[in-house]
Amino acid sequence: MKSSIPIDKAAILKRYKPIDAHTHKGIQGHALLVGGSYGKIGAMTLSSKACLKTGCGLVTVFIPRCGYEILQTANPEVMVLTDVQEKYISNIEFNFMPNAIGIGPGIGQELETQNALHEFLTNDKRLLVIDADALNILSQNAAWISLLPDKTILTPHPKELERLIGKWNSNTEKFEKTVAFSKLHHVIIVMKGAPTFIIDGETIYENSTGNAALATAGTGDVLTGMITSLLAQSYEPIDAAILGVYLHGLTADIALHKTGYQSFIASDVISNIGKAFLSLEK
Ligand SMILES: NC(=O)C1=CN([C@@H]2O[C@H](COP(=O)(O)OP(=O)(O)OC[C@H]3O[C@@H](n4cnc5c(N)ncnc54)[C@H](OP(=O)(O)O)[C@@H]3O)[C@@H](O)[C@H]2O)[C@@H](O)CC1
Ligand SMILES: Nc1ncnc2c1ncn2[C@@H]1O[C@H](COP(=O)(O)OP(=O)(O)O)[C@@H](O)[C@H]1O
Ligand SMILES: [Mg+2]
Secondary structure, three states: OOOOEEEOHHHHHOOOOOOOOOOOOOOOOEEEEEOOOOOOOHHHHHHHHHHHHOOOOEEEEEEOHHHHHHHHHHOOOOEEEEOOOOOOOOOOOOOOOOOEEEEOOOOOOOHHHHHHHHHHHHHOOOOEEEOHHHHHHHHHOHHHHHHOOOOOEEOOOHHHHHHHHOOOOOHHHHHHHHHHHHHHHOOEEEEOOOOOEEEEOOEEEEEOOOOHHHOOOOHHHHHHHHHHHHHHOOOOHHHHHHHHHHHHHHHHHHHHHHHOOOOOOHHHHHHOHHHHHHHHHO
């Protein structure tokens, strides 16, 4: 494997942009998160809350109808658009100009959802984060990967990565195949794991934060919200990916002495994002 660039606090401080005292919510970016299906609306509740808590000025979610009251009740700060379908997404429609879009948490793999993703990728060329079942849909329809805008951020866990690039026989081969995929499609790959690597063509970054407390449902959905938030706030895609992964891991390092490994949950990532940001100011 090619040597990787460590992402530590010094590397982060070169990329981190402190908040301007005169900013307002209109400048802080408007993110759109698309996902959810019956039984998996929680993925969107988590990712949209994380998106707000990472500093985005406005957050809108696009979800199936069954999630409307759940989202509005759980996260009153988030705006909600709904699909015509009750239980899954069938047609991604919105009437505003988001600065960045995150798509996939809990979205499922219904055929109509697959078609909606295809339609969306054909017509929309905005900054994009792709996660979870949206990645699985791309794996099943490999030709659609060419529709992704350059510098789209993909956030696969190991199984999703395998579905995307095929099996590997060694760690070296895993990196070779991921780098080749990144170069071929001009995408950034957040290779989630312990640790997480961020791959941008030939360049490999290795994150230094995070621990096994993150091995719990929904932490990846939260990461998608965080990276989409930074993208909407005008961070370059590679910086949004690196800073998002670093802060996400840092929340678990900060919380560990209170929660231990076992009782840390995805909501604890969200409630510690503030402390993670504050640690950058010291
Ligand atoms: N509250 C909600 O609404 C939630 C909703 N969610 C939503 O659910 C959808 C399905 O997502 P998902 O990731 O659970 O399913 P899937 O893609 O089949 O992968 C699972 C398999 O992958 C593997 N694997 C995973 N991690 C690995 C690792 N680190 N290292 C190694 N292997 C690893 C592992 O395979 P195994 O080892 O068992 O062979 C495991 O069985 C998705 O849309 C998501 O957003 C969830 O976020 C939960 C909370
Ligand atoms: N043992 C571990 N050490 C460090 N980070 C971990 C560990 N296990 C999981 N994570 C992190 O937790 C997140 C899990 O993402 P994912 O599998 O997509 O979860 P979900 O789909 O349930 O939201 C990733 O950011 C991954 O790097
Ligand atoms: Mg996931």
